[in-house]
Amino acid sequence: MLRPRIIPCLLVHKGGLVKTVGFDKPKYVGDPLNAVRIFNxxxxxxxMVVDIDATREGRDPDYALIRSMAAECRMPLAYGGGVRTVEQFQRIVGLGVEKxxxxxxAVNDPALITAAAERVGRQSIVVVMDVRRKxxxxxxxxxxxxxxxxxDAAEFARRAEQLGAGEIVVNSIDQDGQMKGYDLDLVRSVRGATSRPLTVLGGAGKLTDIAGLVREFGIIGAAAGSLFVFKGIYRAVLINYPQRADKDALIASA
Known part of the structure; x- marks a missing residue:
């Protein structure tokens, strides 16, 4: 039976785990491998792990780090950052990464989506859309x-599905790190454009934000960064995640 997924998103910057606000001002919050062990x-x-330096710096993914994370990880792992060829898709999947x-x-070379899906399978192809409201x-x-x-985000999501994407991630730049809730209008727009599994990122500040997302959209991926690395009004660094019973109750209440 398919269920909503609650997904921590880890950002890697200069080898460390960071959290941003509006895609800016990265704050160091710990070691990526230690975070993986805790989430295990x-x-x-x-x-979900994203290297936020690789694409901007025009370099390849850090395969050593990916290999280490995949070896530690006991849950499905998605990796993004610096991927631009079919061979890189294949190499990363070969290291034990599911997505x-x-x-x-995907924007610069949409045909890459199709070629990668043919090589490693549609289920392993995730297209991430970082979106700003204009x-x-x-x-x-x-x-x-x-x-x-x-x-346009909805139009690109529709196109990505046609090209072979197995999943769409929609990430609100405006809401990133704000912890004031997801942009549900953005989610509605994208959800109406694609039938692919959809994961939403950007803005979750409390578990009720996730419950509200699931209540409206049903089987969906609810991803968050700040929610799972900060605790309390002063945002003390503390990796956290709802216990199984609390998670089940959260989904049931949606």
């Missing part, structure tokens, strides 16, 4: 939110 103990549904995410490469539309940005593409 907490039995998370899935883990490989692309953003800028008046009445939502525009896709790349390179950590610094490059506008002119692409």
């Amino acid at each position: 103990e907490k039995e998370v549904d899935e883990l 490989v995410a692309v953003s800028a490469a 008046r009445s539309k939502w525009e896709v940005f790349t390179h950590n939110g610094t490059r506008a593409t002119g692409l």
